[in-house]
Amino acid sequence: MPRPLKVSPERILAAAVIEFSARGFAGARVDRIARRARANKAMLYYHFGSKQALYRALLLNIFTAAAARLRPIAESSSPPEQKIEDLVAAIAGFIDEHEHFPAIMLREIAEGGAHLDRGTLAAMAALPAIVGRVVVEGADKGTIRRVHPVMAYFTIMAPIVLYLGGAPIRKAMAAHKLVNLSEVTSDVFVRHMQATARLSLVNAAPSKARS
């Protein structure tokens, strides 16, 4: 993770991710973002115009980055079954590198796209489109169960985002002795989700089944 960002807009954006993901749009404070970016409010407004514009820039950024991470997998020449497993690993990997992504995504879904413009919504919509394409490809080839592509997307993506994004609240629960926080390594979780996707989506191969 590159720490010392020189330019203000980048530092502001980085600070905004932390603030907005932790507190949501309404709970975020422009002052806090500016202070964390070692800038000041005037600078923030100079570069981004408004709190909302900053927020949208951030959303566009992160969802575009997520889509860019998944697209090559969907467009590769691997068989669809393999693409599904790769997508699972890539989603988890992306979250590993962008730890604030789950909170941002969960909040936006909860918000119902309230303060989003068309561009931001389009960036979000790219994700189900990419995953859905793989599912349809596999269904056409007969190697993947024919399920509604959007449902397949949620079946794959939702547990990853919610489980990984749920780490803080599980930690809070553990602090109150409400759960045994036996957090599992990211690797184990990825393999669990790959197995889940394989078992629930991939048609048993006529030959060489391995379990």
Next chain:
Amino acid sequence: MPRPLKVSPERILAAAVIEFSARGFAGARVDRIARRARANKAMLYYHFGSKQALYRALLLNIFTAAAARLRPIAESSSPPEQKIEDLVAAIAGFIDEHEHFPAIMLREIAEGGAHLDRGTLAAMAALPAIVGRVVVEGADKGTIRRVHPVMAYFTIMAPIVLYLGGAPIRKAMAAHKLVNLSEVTSDVFVRHMQATARLSLVNAAPSKARS
């Protein structure tokens, strides 16, 4: 759905669910809640003391209700495989009756339990405990794959909550022609999730496999 609530506290609570789920804790406005409840702020503070106390009361309410809905299933005498399918249907059914539940849950996870006290956290923690118990029971009997119970919980619950809670943003995307909103009936979705859970969690029966 009973419409005409006589007592103020109940009307306020009902209005609060709508406001908090749509806008989150920080985005919710006490004035709006009072107006929607046909009460006034003073009344709200008289009954609940603060915005935060009202919010916690609401969370405690809804998570306790959700747990009460799932617990009888976990404690029934059905075989664990059946309990899993019943849990899927029950979660979806609960959301059908409490349409604001997904947004509330997603926001709380995103928030990481920030403004929650022990009681509220305990109510939330009951859900994974209930589902996890069924998974462990099945694993002990050998009918269910031995997976980490918390992971199993997220695998089951996350797609339901995110898919059903995602209806508004899908609608926003559809309004911008970004997706084909071929929303599927709740029934079809429940059956998809039951199939997903069965395929990914239930061990193939030694005899009478049906697919």
Next chain:
DNA sequence: GTCTATACTTCGATAGAC
């Protein structure tokens, strides 16, 4: 591009009459 000071607004909360 950067900063300080401040205008303007909104919101949570309460006082006090009935």
Next chain:
DNA sequence: GTCTATCGAAGTATAGAC
């Protein structure tokens, strides 16, 4: 228990100097 009126804090945004 219910209401009106209002206080004080906090927040977004901008003016204007450098």
